[in-house]
């Protein structure tokens with residue numbers, strides 16, 4: 333049970349970071365659409381959560397409702413070498429101990445690693461937090477705090493700020509780290525930050541049906557998009573109730 337007393341980028345990277353920032357701003361223009369090239373294309377499939385919680389086992393009581401997590405389809409992206417285009421084969425390369433996708437022509441190794449998801453919980457001066465309803469699959473129509481895949485050329489905090497802008501049109505000041513959540517079944521790691529809402533503007537985007545400032549006792553818990561959102565918000569309000577700003581770590585277990 334959690335308690336209150338618990339304890340120089342390269343030019344290329346800089347260029348990419350600038351493009352991502354410009355894309356996020358353009359995304360909030362009245363008729364703006366974020367260029368697809370600025371966001372990694374992912375596919376998704378549904379999973380069901382059966383258990384959650386490791387170091388913060390006291391918050392393992394996420395509702396047994398149906399959840400899904402975004403997951404890439406790595407097989408589709410590595411059938412061909414991204415250097416020469418030849419077919420790949422799965423084998424253990426020299427000086428490695430795990431099977432990898434290796435090019436059959438040039439021996440280039442294409443590594444698959446977990447994706448980082450960055451997000452934040454923006455709080456208004458009156459204590460309400462900014463949530464949005466997803467316009468995109470999976471979990472279309474369900475609620476989340478702004479979050480999404482980290483982009484090249486940005487830090488986790490910068491990514492959290494960018495996602496807030498992209499999904500809610502809100503400017504935020506990202507604060508302390510709230511939680512690191514492993515969803516290893518789908519190869520994702522969440523970095524969730526506390527944040528302050530700057531100004532009062534927020535609005536739907538092409539990724540969000542609705543944005544809303546919500547009091548703690550009005551959070552639509554059964555309508556949250558992902559278990560990571562549920563746990564992030566639970567940690568946030570538990571800490572806030574006692575003036576703490578802890579960093580929580582947990583593993584969410586999603587079955588095959």
Ligand SMILES: [Zn+2]
Pocket residue numbers: 413414415416417418435436437438439440
């Ligand atoms: Zn190749």
